[in-house]
Amino acid sequence: MWDWNYVWDILPQLLSALKMTVWVTICAFVVALIIGLLLAFATRSRFKLLSLITKGIIEFIRNTPLLVQVFFLYYSLPLLTGISIPAFYAGVIGLGLHYSTYLSEVYRSGIEGVPKGQWEAATALNYTKAKTWRSIILPQAVPPIIPVLGNYLIVMFKETPILCAITLVEMMLTAKNIVSQSFRAFEPYTLVGILFLIISYIASLLVQRLEKRLNLQRGK
C-alpha cells in the first residue's frame, strides 16, 4: 500500500525533475507566443495565398496528435536534414509549435475584439500603420486575452509528460525510472499526479486573480 518512507526517498528526485518539467513548459510557451503571433498576422494578411497556406498549416497541426508531431521532429528531421536534435529542443519546438496554432486563434480574437471605429479613428488622426498597432490596437487587444494565454500555459504544463516518449527526463520519465528500479508503481505515479494537481491548481487561482484585476482596471 502506501509507504511513507519510500515516498520521502523518491520525493527529492521527482522535485528536481519538476524543475525540468517547468523549464520545458516555459521555453515552449515562449515559442508558442512568438510563432502564434506570426501565424495570427499571416492569416490576417492581404495576400490571399499566404493566409490560405497558413490556415492550412494550422488546420493540419491542430488535427494531428502532439505525440506524433514530437516523434516526427525527433526521429524524422535528423534523417531529412542530417542534423540531430536533442530531446529537449525537439520537445520545446514540438510543444511550442503545436500550441502556437491555438494561441494564434487567441490573438486573432483579441485583435478582432477591438471595435472597427478605433481603426477608423487612427486613420482619421493620420497615424502610421506601426503607430496604430502600437498605441491604439495592441493596448486594447492584449489585456483581455492575458487570462486565456495563462490558461494555455497551464494546459501546456500538463502536456509535458508526453515528452517522456523521446527520453526527455521530466517528471514522468523520472517516475518511470524509479518504478523500473524499485518495482513499486503506486507511490511514484500518485506523487506525480499530486504534484501536477498542486501546481495547476495554484496556477489557475493566480490566473483567476489576474483576470479579476484586469477587469477592474478596464472598469468592467
Place this chain on the structure above:
Amino acid sequence: MPNSWIDFLPTLLKGAEITIVVAFFSAILAVVMSFAAGLCRLSKLWIIRTLTAVYVEVFRGTSLLVQLFWLYFALPFIGIELPKMLAAILAIGLNFGAYGSEIVRSAVLAVPKGQWEAALALNLKPWQRLLNVILPQASLRMLPPFGNQLVELIKSTSLVYFITMADLTYQAMVLRNNYISWTTEILVLLLLMYFVIATLVSLAVRLLERKWTAGRL
C-alpha cells in the same frame, strides 16, 4: 522489405481500428460524465456539488498521461488490475468528461431564465423541466464545443501507445523499428491518417450542427 509506402497501409489500418474503437467508447463515457457532472454541479445539495467539483478538479488538474499510467500501472498495487482497453477508455473518458462538464454547465446556465419560469408555470415536474424544456435548448449550444473536444479526444487516443495498446501510433512505431530507413514515410503517413480521421469527424459534427440548429438558434 517494403517496396513503397503502400505496403505499410494494412498494418496502419489495423491500428486505426483500435484507435477508432478507443475513441468511440471514450467519447460515449465522456458525454455521459459531462452531463452527469455538469448537472450535479448545479445541484441544490452542497455535498453533491462538492464531490463533483473534486472529480472535475482532479481530472482537469492532472495530466491525462499520468491518469492513464495511474489506472494501468499503479492500481494493480492496491489489488485492482484493469485490462488495457478498459484503462484507456476510463482514463480518456473520465478526463474529457471533466472538461465537458463545464460545457454542459455553462450551456444550461445560458438558457434564458424565462424558459425555467415558463416550465414552472406549466406545472411541469423538475425532471420534465430539465428533459423537455431546458436540455433540448442547451444541447444545441453544446454542439460546437463538444465537436472541438471530440477532435482533441481523437488526438489524445495516441497516448494509449504508452501502455502498449496496438493503436495507430503503436503500429507505426513498430513498423519504424523494423524499417528505420522508412521512418519519414511512416510518420508522414501516420500524421495524414490522424488528420483524415479528425477532419472527417469535425465535418460530421458540423453537418449535424447545421441539421439540428436550422431555424432554432
